[in-house]
Amino acid sequence: MRYYRTERNGDARLLVVARDRAHDLTAVKPRLRSFRDLAAAADVADSSVDALAAALLDDAPVVEFSVVDLEVPVRAEEVWAAGVTYEISEQAREEESGMADVYLDVYDAERPEIFFKATPSRTVGPREAVGVRGDSDWNVPEPELGLVLYDGETVGYTVGNDVSSRAIEGENPLYLPQAKVYDRCCALGPCVVGAGGVDDPHDLGISMRIERDGETVFDDATSTAEMARTCEELAAYWRAHNAVPEMGVLLTGTSLVPEGEFTLQPGDSVRIDIEGIGELVNPVVEV
Structure with a gap:
């Protein structure tokens, strides 16, 4: 799975591309606004980031995004x-x-x-x-x-x-x-x-x-x-x-x-x- 961070008008979103489509994970779990948020949640759940994202896919709306909306995908300290x-x-x-x-x-x-x-x-x-x-x-x-x-x-x-x-x-x-x-x-x-x-x-x-x-x-x-x-x-x-x-x-x-x-x-x-x-x-x- 590929994870992208987008931002438009100050609204940050975490998207995952799977099944040949982009899904908005933030729409399902508003606290998931970055790859770091997903990694932290996976760590607490003793899971992988891909397994956690897969569990949310069915509820995550399919969205379109442009390269102009892309941000740094991971805010590394x-x-x-x-x-x-x-x-x-x-x-x-x-x-x-x-x-x-x-x-x-x-x-x-x-x-x-x-x-x-x-x-x-x-x-x-x-x-x-x-x-x-x-x-x-x-x-x-x-x-x-x-x-x-x-x-x-x-x-x-x-x-x-x-x-x-x-x-x-x-x-x-x-x-x-x-x-x-x-x-x-x-x-x-x-x-x-x-x-x-x-x-x-x-x-x-x-x-x-x-x-x-x-x-x-x-x-x-x-x-x-x-x-x-x-x-x-x-x-x-x-x-x-x-x-x-x-x-x-x-x-x-x-x-x-x-x-x-x-x-x-x-x-x-x-x-x-x-x-x-x-x-x-x-x-x-x-x-």
Whole structure:
């Protein structure tokens, strides 16, 4: 099942797409206005989000919705991310940095790189603009599978864009927070797919297309099968010795990196598609 959050005239609704139709769960249970509300209710009922939603389907009215109504599908208190989990990401970090060994060491190490990415105020949803830093001349989108976690357990999956400054991180790895955490640095959407709706998160096609002035300037695809670590491993390291938030998102690593010194520009459009989840589309602005 796919879960969407819509808002029109201040009225937030939680929709679920099932049986090839969209159903309004909020109309049945007014307290279910977000995926977090559904995850919390499922936790109390010792159920899954999909099982709880399925029990409400017969009473939930069928509705129409537009992409312009879509909001961030899950309001995560914290968004974190894993780094150097794909070989292409390790190669890109080596390319940009004068201290390439640190990235190679992480790629081969037992402990993954886990870093803080965004707060709710820094996270945008479908069709909202992501930001590139005005003090950086080398900025890239990073398409990633996102784990949606409630009390540390994976309850769903979403599409993420970990927008980053390669120039700032490449200057010195200690500048990573400035390269990663800033206004509009993260996009999530267009929906959350319940954990039961993804047979194998390690075998999903991922594609990214970047358009500029009506032309495609980047277009490539890969698979989460190329990830060197498992989702379970990354989530376990995120939880370890850490007071995790009730609702969090963990991005699982950069699967595609534009070649050379390609940089995002204001006015670009980034399209990231993950098989079985959906397509996240965001324009680009300078912040």
